[in-house]
Amino acid sequence: NAGVTQTPKFRILKIGQSMTLQCTQDMNHNYMYWYRQDPGMGLKLIYYSVGAGITDKGEVPNGYNVSRSTTEDFPLRLELAAPSQTSVYFCASILTAPSSYNEQFFGPGTRLTVL
């Protein structure tokens, strides 16, 4: 298993450009998450999905959109990039089971700079 993979690893965008950050997991996990991590800060939840076709907002969703058409893929879309979106983006997934804890597996991250 490759686990959680993210592409690209790095990207520089100009203000106003758009892009899609890709996230794929091959563990048949039902829940998937997008986080951003700013320097010296913890991870903040952007969006999450509890299954194909179901998405919901996290703590910091403004400026982002997501879709979940398959179990494996959970892309994050930035429509009008702003300098405030300069960050490291992590995708994570989890196979949930009732009444138990299940580990969130993280991808390696995408470093995005908006100039």
Add this chain to the structure above:
Amino acid sequence: QKEVEQDPGPLSVPEGAIVSLNCTYSNSAFQYFMWYRQYSRKGPELLMYTYSSGNKEDGRFTAQVDKSSKYISLFIRDSQPSDSATYLCAMSGTGSARQLTFGSGTQLTVLP
């Protein structure tokens, strides 16, 4: 007030020292308490988790949770240079989305 507070450090210790990392939280609904380790330019990886109050030991690592004080700790015994990383505490309730709330992370350097 943040839901989860964590001293950002940085923390620098000599090899072999005992390291204590701590977080406080305000949300009484948190039931699962995790410690993630994040090496530079990598994604976080789960180090330990504890359900509700109590202690859990795994090799050189011990996690403690005191729900009455809303305080969690991670102890590292006989610290090694390979332990140098950022340590993030994280918590979740029993809600269906299993969302995690993270502390800001403590950067640890273990000097040889």
